[in-house]
Amino acid sequence: MKLFINIILFVMIVIPSYGQSNRPKIGSRAIEKIEQMEMAKLIQVLDLNEETSARFFARRKEHREKIHSLMQKRRELINEVDELLKKEENPEANVFKIKFNELLEIDKKIVNEKNDFYKSLFNILSSKQVLNLIAFDEKFRREIRETIFNRMRSETK
Numbered sequence: 305m306k307l308f309i310n311i312i313l314f315v316m317i318v319i320p321s322y323g324q325s326n327r328p329k330i331g332s333r334a335i336e337k338i339e340q341m342e343m344a345k346l347i348q349v350l351d352l353n354e355e356t357s358a359r360f361f362a363r364r365k366e367h368r369e370k371i372h373s374l375m376q377k378r379r380e381l382i383n384e385v386d387e388l389l390k391k392e393e394n395p396e397a398n399v400f401k402i403k404f405n406e407l408l409e410i411d412k413k414i415v416n417e418k419n420d421f422y423k424s425l426f427n428i429l430s431s432k433q434v435l436n437l438i439a440f441d442e443k444f445r446r447e448i449r450e451t452i453f454n455r456m457r458s459e460t461k
Contacts, residue, residue, distance in 0.1 A: 342444055349440050350433045359428050367421040371414060378410045 347357055385403050425434050 370417050374414050
């Protein structure tokens with residue numbers, strides 16, 4: 305298992321950084337590296353074997369695709385609302401109520417998808433591993449946000 309983790313870490317850290325400048329840019333390559341690092345850490349934190357790892361990451365990929373689709377719909381709806389708000393003429397108040405309800409419905413679907421995903425993991429992972437995943441996801445996202453924010457702040461100085 306340790307050999308498996310070491311190989312993954314090597315592939316994800318050393319090879320993508322070969323030939324790149326010292327200053328990473330937030331783009332598709334950086335996002336890809338972050339995702340690879342996240343996968344390696346998850347394998348380690350959740351102590352996944354190869355079979356469980358394959359099943360977990362397949363289910364996680366499917367979940368992320370659904371969330372991505374819902375978030376795209378949400379962004380499109382917010383863009384529509386933004387355009388409505390920018391127009392000089394005032395549409396009927398009913399239009400805003402409809403858009404508000406549509407937004408709430410998408411948000412409910414996002415929450416339901418997350419809940420369904422975590423519940424679906426109980427046939428792959430233990431309760432402890434699922435809770436560890438939830439905690440890891442929160443901490444990892446917070447660290448990434450802080451790192452990006454700090455880097456952006458240091459670049460503007």
